[in-house]
Amino acid sequence: MLNTEDDSSDKRSAVNRARRLRKIGSKLPPPYPNGWFAIATSKEIMRGKAKNIECLGEHFVVFRASNSNEVFVLDAYCPHMGANLGVGGIVKNNCVECPFHQWRFNGDNGELVNIPYSENLSEVEKFAKIRKWISTEVNGIIFVWYHAENEQPWILPTVDEVNDGSWVYHGANEFTINCHIQDIPENGADRAHLTTVHGTNIAAGMDVCKSRESIFSFGTHIWDAKWAVNDDLKHQSIIKLTHVFNVLSFKLLKIDSDIRQIGPAFVILTIKTIFGNAVIFQTLTPLEPLVQKLSHYFYAPWYLAWFVKFLIWGETVNVGRDVMIWNSKEFIKNPLLPKEEKQIKLFRNWFSQFYSENSKSFQDAHQSLDW
Structure with a gap:
């Protein structure tokens, strides 16, 4: 879940302080590119529950x-008096009800369907519609489609072994990072950093x-990676990693990895x-512009639990x-x-x-925050 608990606020405060103490760079690309973004895990959104x-x-x-x-x-x-439907909102069938005045909105289209104390619903319903976001749930993760030009989404691939239950969930890790979103996937094409940053003993x-330090020189990691565009699907790239x-x-x-960036x-x-x-599964979500x-979510057959724990630690x-x-x-x-x-x-x-004409600039995104 993103930005809903006190620990998220603590992490963000620490990251914001670090951000103020260093140079962020000039002419930054838009902070929110177009694509699918993970907003929660399936387990976090329980039946009949609403989250902000x-x-x-x-x-x-x-x-x-x-x-x-x-x-x-x-x-x-809520367009009525501004209450947050994710904080105390009540789910009834496929609708969410505002905790302030019980105005009820349909999840299928965001339309107002009920005002419990008014007989004149038709007078306000056409003005009270809430934006419905395109979303999907695959691989145990809930994604939202974000696109500045409102183009239709591509289909997210699934992993059969995860969705049919033959592979089980073994654990996850999570990092809150102070950088531009592009810096993180760019690592996949940066072969030279593998030896410098990841060549020494974990x-x-x-x-x-x-x-x-020389005390750790008894163990080394040798990496070889090749990055390429997926010729069949332009929104995907492929990394072959050894x-x-x-x-x-x-x-x-020895570990061989096939990596698909979608x-x-x-x-x-x-x-x-x-x-x-x-x-x-690696997901990346901008909480703020920087x-x-x-x-990362780890899945494997149940009998590999011991090995996956090692993978989680090393990764x-x-x-x-x-x-x-x-x-x-x-x-x-x-860069040079x-x-x-x-x-x-x-x-x-x-x-x-993944950037387009109407992508929000860093300056606009930065100024829209409440500081």
């Missing part, structure tokens, strides 16, 4: 019908400086090892090292790239498709 979720510069009420499993996403504020932890963990001079473990903010990472296969929520350490960099870097619009880093330029050209 803030992200992408918007306020959503997300609720699951009381008479089915369908999930609806509407603008959060036993050294998340501190990039500490990881280079990871070998060496202890002294012995190859202890739009700006969703990744399906399929892992193949001698022990078996697993999948990681505050991102990055989450958390490695992402933590990236977070250390992301939290303090500035976004450089035209040698020919060996041409994949980064190719990535930026590909990612630019």
